[in-house]
Amino acid sequence: MGIEGIGARVLRKEDKRFITGKGRYTDDHKVVGQHYAAFVRSPHAHAKIRKIGTRNALKMPGVAGIFDGKQLTSDGIGNIICGWMVHSKDGSPMNMGAWSALATEYVRYVGDAVAVVIAETQAQAQAAAEAVDVDYKVLKAVVSAEDALADGMPQIHPEAKNNIIYDWEIGDEAATDAAFARAANVVEIDVRNNRLSPNPMEPRSALAQYDEAEDHYTLHTTSQNPHVARLVLSAFYQVAPEHKLRVIAPDVGGGFGAKIYIYPEEIVCLWAAKKAGVAAIKWTADRGEAFVTDAHARDHVTTAKMAFDANNKIIGFKVDTIANLGAYMSLFSSSVPTYLYATLLSGQYNIENIHCNVKAVYTNTVPVDAYRGAGRPEATFLVERMMTTAARQMGLDPAELRRANFIQEFPHQTPVIMCYDAGDFGVSLDAALAASDYANFEKRRKKSQRKGMLRGIGMSCYIEACGIAPSAAVGSLGAGVGLWESAEVRVNPVGTVEVLTGSHSHGQGHETTFAQLVSDRFGLPGENVQIVHGDTDKVQFGMGTYGSRSGAVGMSAIVKALDKVETKAKKIAAHLLEASEGDIEIKDGEVMVKGTDRKLGWHEVCLSAYTAHNLPEGMEPGLKEGAFYDPSNFTFPSGCYICEVEVDPATGTTTIEQFVAADDFGKIINPMIVEGQVHGGITQGIGQALLEHAVYDDDGQLLSASYMDYTMPRADDLPSFEVSTSETLCPGNPLGIKGCGEAGAIGSPPAVINAITDAIGNNNLSMPASPQNVWAAVQAAE
């Protein structure tokens, strides 16, 4: 592998600029003539717009323009799209309401943008936005998923009768019912998956420039997928044609899904830059604005039952879920509670019959979309709470009930679309049991008891699906895009290498790990390799980073391009060294004829490609190759997490005493980076389990719209983690990678809740397990 090759703990190349304060995030960019945007937002969850009064605001100092939704639509700016068509079980397409970047007739959630003010300074823009006088007729709001379906509730969009977007199903209902009819044991649970706000630390920001002379736009934006942003801004919102729009996602301060989507603010800033006749418009959300505009996450209400035969084997699983999608359908919102959720309901288990029904509904809340894990945390929470509940009810060890039902043979076709290609679930379970000293837990429980504390242990055996693919398959399921990735490897005449990738790094360390592929291949030092990403003028096209796809899909594209470069370099070397191509080997920066001392420096071969004085007959000069990689299947990371907690029954406070993670991510390029991803993911999962909750009141006001009210996990809420990995290679891609970005957030919440419910002896506990909730559950158990 070499010291900088595959598998090495290479320190990150990108760190230098971040630790010295030289990172360049969107808000750090500034151009001459830059103006600022401030949005006028609805204070009501549901209202009719009667009139927008701008007369006073327009006269305020510095104001260059105030625009509303009518102007936006009459300029031909298109409505915001949802990129995945889901059909109801009766075959009808989903009922999608219109979403204009600036509301025209109705506002549908607190924060819905009504108008934009462009002014010379930020303070002037804000002051004028406050002076815009909007006359609203306030309407009754619908907040919870259950309420959305109740009789007599207001209709949020005329297109969606009873607020139902779709009523979708997967699996064979009759066969599943038949399994329940012959069951020896049936276990039932009700589960809520709490609504979250993703909260990357860098708030969203946009800098939209318009060059009148060239009729050309440039957008700096906090995006995980600048090419998708450009495509959508062009093809659907008609802001500018693709060749007249450059999108740059520079350093981006975390994404977690929230920065996948193309939000109203980016659309409006681009459009308004031309309309107001200013050189550029900057908009940066403050945290309060982020809470009411960044897509929220999760928010499922589910009832489920599982059937077991007399040998404790699962024979059926039946699930009914209502998913709250908020006021509008965000870009991937429709796929999250369907194809990214119900397709994982088989978990790690051999289950012949599964049926799941999902109703997605509109409410007067912030749109809900993918957040770290997207659908898979909801599935895992349900399956793993179910397994532990079943073990408790049937008087079995939760580890052994799981083990008895593990899938043992691969490939394994589940009844819910997925075909698991490889895995070894017992290895992760055993590793986690050993690392957590599971065998001696009861002794520790007794010790806590003597102090008057309640100790519990809980586990979760998760499986998830990454690198969403192949394009043709997702297309047949309703996806509006292909899900491949691109790469281009440019070897310079001096032998240094630039890799252009369609993936985007916003904390994942691609500048380091992607360079490791090149070091590994040609034996070059990492400092001779530059990774280029995040700019549509540099990289031709790419799908970006989400769904843990940059390893399995993004790196595979790089491998394909490297293959082509290697082949050409070998041809050139064989010609120069008068050897046969098959005898040429590239190692440690040298190109040699195997078993001889005849060799050339890597740089000499590269220079020859560009001088072109002596190339093989008919060969084009240069050394630059591109590749597109479309995977053949999803990849399936899996693992086992064990959490041990101590609960103070007097206060309901939970302390995490230990957290063990045993993951199988397939091939690992850089263990240091993988561990970091796991730490971060687990923390977000623990945040969901213990602390985080986006709470609305009955009028649709978001009560948790600041860090005083929305509890982010902090250092003293957490222990250090015990993480380990095994490598069951993924057969589906050239490196054998499965992906590691989301596993922590997917696997951890049920482990935490299983541990707390074990401690308090009450299985009925919802997330977040705040001290208040836990205290109440302790009281109820007594």
Add this chain to the structure above:
Amino acid sequence: MSKVEIEVNGRLTVGDVEDRLLLVDYLREDRGLTGTHVGCDTSQCGACVVHVDGQAVKACTMLAVQADGSVVKTIEGLAGDGELHPMQVAFHEHHGLQCGFCTPGMIMSAVDMVNRLGPRLDEKTIRSELEGNICRCTGYHNIVKSIAAGARAMGKGMKKAAE
């Protein structure tokens, strides 16, 4: 408008600022020092931590006029003579950062922690001292390791300087 005289990273500047201008906006906009970040609007996240007269301060919670006559150090001024500060090195070596957005504030808080509490910091102390800094990426695991290592390295440096 008020006249202020503020030394930032060794450079003294005299100028007029609006009375309501926050120190963080003064640093980012007037002085072009964009390493100090803004992650919240309620003084919770610590992305904006700088040192004012040697003490860690949330620059979003102080007005520029309040810093009149003060010496301010930001993340850009931490490395001296082209050499990284031991705390910066420790964050790099222990993978204490991912997206890097919280990092300047984390490092400035960490240095302040060592200045106040000395170089021998245990995990519990570090975790409780970090209550004013939020990171969404790292789960704090490697930040805690980085700070412990950075503190030890700063301790060695202090000892050397004393000899």
